[in-house]
Amino acid sequence: MKKLGDEIKAMMGQQTNFNAKFAEIMKRVMADEDVNAFLTQNQDQLADGAVSRGAAKLYEFYNDKQQVAKGEKTFAPGYFPRLVVNDHLIDISYTASPEVVAKKQQKALQQRIVTIMMPKDIRQARLSKFDHDAERFNALDAALNFVDQVQEPGFEPGIYLSGPFGVGKTYLLGALANELAEKGIKTTLVHFPSFAVEMKSAIGNNTVAEQVDRIKKAPILMLDDIGADSMSSWIRDDVLGVILEYRMQQQLPTFFSSNFTMDQLANEHLRVNQRGDDEPLKAQRLMQRIRFLAREVPMEGYNRRQQN
Incomplete structure (x- = not known):
């Protein structure tokens, strides 16, 4: 040579x-x-x-x-x-370059989080930035435990975050979704009152089944602000009920946030529809699904929205 x-x-x-x-x-x-x-x-x-x-x-x-x-x-x-x-x-x-690698990683993370009518800044939420004071420690601890257990065999229930306005329930859901994304787990976050309005429009477009399917089959689903608005019997039974029934049968982790406790949601919100009809059995049927899918964790504290 x-x-x-x-x-x-x-x-x-x-x-x-x-x-x-x-x-x-x-x-x-x-x-x-x-x-x-x-x-x-x-x-x-x-x-x-x-x-x-x-x-x-x-x-x-x-x-x-x-x-x-x-x-x-x-x-x-x-x-x-x-x-x-x-x-x-x-x-x-x-x-x-490191910059390109970082952008690709960030894009991959974003693709693992589907947000439907959620605040844009929810994508920046992180568990490391969540204030873990005494009033909110249990909620953070439950979120961290879920992250540790979610990839283990068997069904891992989600969390039902209950508490007053502005204590950080939505932020915690977003932070948890980002943490799961880093583990390669896809999450769908839905602002439920806005989704309910969208579903009424879907009747005219004949896309109700399609909209319900994309929500009910999410690997991990987070329904934010359940109970914020009055709910019609159709939304309760044919939309929310169908979503939760599927997820219960398939044992898919589901999260909720609400200003109501579970008992209040059952007795004050789901029981009476928009027309004022009292339907306790239908409310209890829905609550059975919610209680199966998630465990209630109260959140307290001052209203952080009023500080900004």
Whole structure:
């Protein structure tokens, strides 16, 4: 096999194959520290004539490297060039920069969280930023326990967060969803009062079944603000009831947040429909599903919304 040094000298001496300007550029390329290191480290793997045949690849690497160093736009923005040996010849591969890797990871996390009519800032919620004062410690502890247990065999019930306005129930659900996303678990968060309004519009579009299906089959479902608005019998029985019945049968973790305790939800909200009809049996049937799917954890504290 021809010595690598002899091949480089021969290539650089072939003025008939390179015009003067390109020959000058190639001299700089060959003098580059990274090019030299690559050729030296891989000389036993490179075929005879690999340097001559790979001149364009070496120049591409050198040029992209210079552009990256100057902060200029490259052929593959956000990616660093790297010389490699491919079938005994010189080639280039591109490695994602830390910024590109971080963006890809963030995009992957976001794709694991489906939000339906939830506040935009819920995507920035984190359990590490959740105030764990005495009044809210039990809720945080329950969330952390769920994260630890959710990938274990068997059904892991969700959490029913009850408490007054502004204590952080929605934030905790969002923070938990983000924590689960980092573990590769997909979560759907739904602001239920807004979803109920959307479902009424879906009647005219004939998309009720489609809308219900996308919610009921979510691997993990979080229904925010249950009980915030009065509920019609149709929403209670044919929408919420269908969603919860499916999830109970399939044993899919489900979370709730509400200003009502479970008992209050059963006796004050679900029992009486929009027309004022008292329907205790239907309310109890729905509550049986909720109690199966989630365990109630009260949250107290001051109203953080009034502080902002």
